[in-house]
Amino acid sequence: MTATSVLLSAIPDAAPAGPLTVTARRVAESLIGEMGNRWLHTQGVARRAAELAGPLGVDADLLTAAAWLHDIGYAEATVVTGFHPLDGADHLTRRGWPVRVAGLVAYHSGARFVAAARGLSELLAAYPDERTVLADALTYADQTVGPSGLRVDPAARYAEVLHRHGPCSWNALVDADRGPYLRAIAHRVEHLLALPAAA
Template sequence: MNNGTVRASGPGQQPPAWRDACRAEAHKQALAEEQTVWKTVPEQVVPFHHRWEHVQAVVKLAVWLAAETGADAEVAEAAAWLHDVCKGEANHGVRGAERARQLLAGTDFPVSKVPYVADAIARHAGLYRKPGAAPLTPLETAVLWDADKLTKVGIQALAYALSTASFQGMTLDERRQDMLDFTRTVLSRTVASMNTAPARALAAERYRDMVAFLETWQGEEAVIQDVSLEQSGARRSGNG
């Protein structure tokens, strides 16, 4: 859809109230999830604000994709802010869509656009789609799906993933192998599932960079993988 006037906020202009409301809700839910994942209390510093970092990246990508594709910018941005407000719950996309409807109803967001925001959120879940599946419609739903998945691919995505709680306690070798396996078996399908041309191009570029980085990392480890610290120590003690 693109049947409404986008009310952009430029220098000297007040941002729309709906943006502040969406951002505040997204931040509140992100912090709550992060404290649960990292097992912290409000007084403690969360080691990595993984959800908030993700949401902000999705918003930027959604706004960019909307400009590149002609999708409605307000729908794309609102959906991006709110797409994970129910993360951690069963059917978080559907639940998030319901929460978005409730939240936006109390703001200045155009009433006619709320169903498009809800549809995009309800259908954004999943890391890949069926091979050969037609692009999602309407365009705003495709934009949110692509923006969300683009955050999973690339060098920055690696830095993000390796900073999350799921990798705590793993060796560097285990982290590299886990990421390389995931990249080849899952993210390759994510890249093939992109809906829009700009997302397909960017995903392909990021995927190449990601694989190259992981293979370079693998090459560094290969140089010393046959070195035994026990044997090395034995030789030193024997010659001492």
């Protein structure tokens, strides 16, 4: 049993991994499995996504697959533009992944704001920006897991990203728009999670 399968088996009340998730985990590990904190973060995001799917009533296989794949655009083999959401989505498209998975990767965590600042909006627009509860869940999972794979508060995670990338980064440049967008997603997801379970 690999460390990844141990991680997945430790998820309480998570459905068994579906076919998309199994393949996505394999792809992610082949691309970023040796990337230290990037891989730890990805494992944590996948675990968080699996935990969120049931309570939010979304497709667990799709959400968890997208979580495994959300940062593959950092892998050297995928880099074309240097913008990881777009490079990851393009890599998936070239390999025949469903367009919905590629779209979730392309737009995760407010990527559209950075894409606009970098002049990449037209390229990103090749993918669907679905703006659903499932898309919110992917972003929330990403924004509640730190670099080491541990759970963090969304505000702390966002502050850490800004600090790590620095005051002259693209993330800092779009903070006035992206920050409120991410806070709104966190509010929506946390509101849904706080609702009483349906009888």
